[in-house]
Amino acid sequence: MTKVLIDGVEIDVPGEYTLLQACEAAGAEIPRFCFHERLSIAGNCRMCLIEVKGGPPKPVASCAQNVRDLRPGPNGEPPQMFTKTPMVKKAREGVMEFLLINHPLDCPICDQGGECDLQDQAMAYGVDTSRYWENKRAVEDKYIGALVKTSMNRCIHCTRCIRFTTEVAGVPDLGAIGRGEDMEITTYLESAMTSELQGNVVDLCPVGALTSKPYAFAARPWELGKTESIDVMDAVGSAIRIDTRGREVMRILPRTNEDVNEEWISDKTRHVVDGLRTQRLDTPYVRVNGRLQPVSWNEAFGMIARRIATANPAMIGAIAGDLATVEEMFALKDLMTRLGTANIDARQDGSMIDPRWGRGSYLFNATIAGIEKADALLIIGSNPRKEASVLNARIRKRWRMGQFPIGLIGEQADLTYPYNYLGAGPDSLAELASGKGDFAAVLGKAERPLIIVGEAALTRADGPRVASMAATIARDFGAMKDGWNGFSVLHHAASRVGALDIGFVPGPNGHNAVDMSNGGEVLFLLGADEIDVAPGAFVIYIGTHGDRGAHRADVILPGAAYPEKSGIYVNTEGRVQMSERASFPPGDAREDWAIIRALSETLKQKLPYDSLPQLRAAIGAAHPHLLRIGQVTPADPKDVARLADIGGKPDKAAFESGIEDFYLTNPIARASAVMAECSVIAEGQAALTAAE
Amino acid sequence: MANRRLAAAEIQPKEFSFSAVNLGWAKKQLSKYPDGRQASAVIPLLWKAQEQAGGWVPEAAIRYVADFLSMAYIRVLEIATFYTMFNLAPVGKHHVQLCGTTPCRLRGAGDLIDVCEKRIGHQFDVTSDGALSWVEVECLGACVNAPMAQINYDFYEDLTPESFAKILDDLAAGKKVNPGPQIDRQLSAPVGGPTTLTDPSLYKGSK
Secondary structure, three states, X not given: OEEEEEOOEEEEEOOOOEHHHHHHHOOOOOOOOOOOOOOOOOOXXXXXXXXXXXXXXXXXXXXXXXXXXXXXXXXXXXXXXXXXXXXXXXXXXXHHHHHHHOOOOOHHHOOOOOOOHHHHHHHHHOOOOOOOOOOOOOOOOOOOOOOEEEOHHHOOXXXXXXXXXXXXXXXXXXXXXXXXXXXXXXXXXHOOOXXXXXXXXXXXXXXXXXXXXXXXXXXXXXXXEEEEEXXXXXXXXXXXXXXXXXXXXXXXXXXXXXXXXXXXXXXXXXXXXXXXXXXXXXXXXXXEOOEEEXXXXXXHHHHHHHHHHOXXXXXXXXXXXXXXXXXXXXXXXXXXXXXXXXXXXXXXXXXXXXXXXXXXXXXXXXXXXXXXXXXXXXXXXXXXXXXXXXXXXXHHHHHHHOOOOEEEEOOOOOXXXXXXXXXXXXXXXXXXXXXXXXXXXXXXXXXXXXXXXXXXXXXXXXXXXXXXXXXXXXXXXXXXXXXXXXXXXXXXXXXXXXXHHOOOOOOOOOOOHHHHHHOOOEEEEEOOOXXXXXXXXXXXXXXXXXXXXXXXXXXXXXXXXXXXXXXXXXXXXXXXXXXXXXXXXXXXXXXXXXXXXXXXXXXXXXXXXXXXXXXXXXXXXXXXXXXXXXXEOOOOOHHHHHHHHHOOOOOOOOOOOXXXXXXXXXXXXXXXXXXXXXXXXXXXXXXXXXXX | OOOOOOOOHHHOOOOOOOOHHHHHHHHHHHOOOOOOOHHHHHHHHHHHHHHHOOOOOOHHHHHHHHHHOOOOHHHHXXXXXXXXXXXXXXXXXXXXXXXXXXXXXXXXXXXXXHHXXXXXXXXXXXXXXXXXXXXXXXXXXXXHHOOOEEEOOEEEEOOOHHHHHHHHHHHXXXXXXXXXXXXXXXXXXXXXXXXXXXXXXXXXXXX
């Protein structure tokens, strides 16, 4: 710790702190444009100038100097910094004046207006006149992809976007060409950016140079209602803020949650918004003579009741989709039990994970923040870049810290960091488990090895044996010791861990999702669109979008999408999070748990909860950990050891990719024109890379 | 300084790769750097690419060098557009870099600019026979012999509008020209011969 005087206040700060951090620790506010906590230090905007006593007689860029580099006074007095002196004020005014020389005065037509760092800081630290008579510099706008709109006249060259894409996203797309006054930010020959995290550069841009293309000219920040919620596009459960105007969701922004997403979100999370408006189911439908016809709720319920009355209970089933909340799955499970069937399943992708193995067998036990503590990584049958982009950024962050060997078994892909490719299938896994190969030695030496098992490795017929072998590796290579549990399953469905926690899987003699889809009399699909139901069954689809499930359905009950309901989601690490309602379901659509509750009455199997708090109380009584919002209830590491004991020899087939198209994984994304455009661009880029 | 952009797509060659000699040279350059630091060779390699491509860096060469060094294309583009000695469009067979900084300017570089504009055209224009192009550059460090110009790899010093025009004409006509001072002067020694240390006895025993 180093003692420093900041504006006359003595404070102890670590020597590696920058002057800027030290000033903030002392409560002084330092304006900045280029400096960002999560990016490397550029020191080029010069807005953070302060005065340092004992240093050279000029202002110092506080972001780019460490406290330990300050000189003490002649008699050993602590170094002094000043943030409010006339010299600092004048320096800031000067910098601001330079920045504004070429900055257009188009705040009234700029999408950043109202949430612009430059605007705010010009008000706080600038002067109120211009001394500049010359023409302003004009820069052509660049095409850099479907999501980020550029207005390059406004760019102040802080290079945050370049540093983000290069360091965090790991795809060096953006760069600064030219020099001096002619410096311009662009991609190579104005090609589209290739990152799944590119939307974050819009948040990072301190001015209006990079703004959101789909949100262009849609709303002003001050007219939006802001609701803090949770993302459901993947199983990471990123913290988001949903901005609404009236009933309409206008945009989705990240919130900071150091344990989950830091302050990044994926493009799918951010730009799925337009998918919430199109293809929506806003009234119940029933199929009459092969055509879906709008009906009232009572008619739809009546039709379901008539069909169920004649059905064999053992042939009734329910499949929950990837976006379902814990509440509605709990209610549906309850209803199914009352109807006398054990045919329920939330694993529509055919995953073989069984909650009976124990909670530790299906959680990302190491936790997302824990990735930074790991010192070796083995990825089995997963492409974290597509399955959990934000989590992949965390892996990359750990890799950038150094000393982090990574091995991959499965499909080869660009993960934004280098790895040892160990093989394509279970054979390589077996080889590693037996301790052969260089990477086995590396993994064996690691103090806290992290073993990520992807969904793709578990959706095969030999899933349990693959899981068991992965658990064996975790056990034998010391991934479970001293409070560290490195066995981590990476899910990509937001509902999955919650479903496994409440046991939304077939009971005794129950059929699983694949069996149900191939035969059965009555099948409830709770937002399950990623499974094909064979002809014959009477399908009741509870969901939000006219997607695959609705096309197959005999009765459609319109539900609420995730911004339109409050619900509990459990992310891949087992963190229980609650989403909040930001808007309302369209038309006659209702919240899904309420639909199930109302239907239960028609079916003469009334569920014993009339409100969401009552339903949650019931969940809490059955599964107390699901009410610990924001927390991870760690699983017993012995579960992993038990999983390892299952044993068995997996097949030879190579692991396949878990996600075919990152941008089109769920009904909301498939309804989004923006996601469709991104998908086309990504496909084109993939084809281009393959051609080379 | 004008915006430096890549040349129009129509004149860009589709492909670029080092000749066998240059490839060997490039590999030797690479071996100078420690493992993982090969990107440091980007400027020498770009320079060699510029030489091979006839005095300018085609877009294909940027990609080639980037692939050669496992760098992102944009990183190499940044470098090629940053350094003004990389020409991004074709130049003449004899590319004139005319010094326009203060000492040369005081000694008449302005007149030489007029010569260029009359003989060649605007900066970066290439004459119709492809022989000449010119650009005004900052100090080339030969102020003693001002005004001066660098044509390809040689300095032509102590220029007058007449001698400069003749050099340009001779170069365009393919005649031999002599680099160095264009007046009666030995390198940077005083005009008309040395004025000090003229006593021959000083040099006794030096040969």
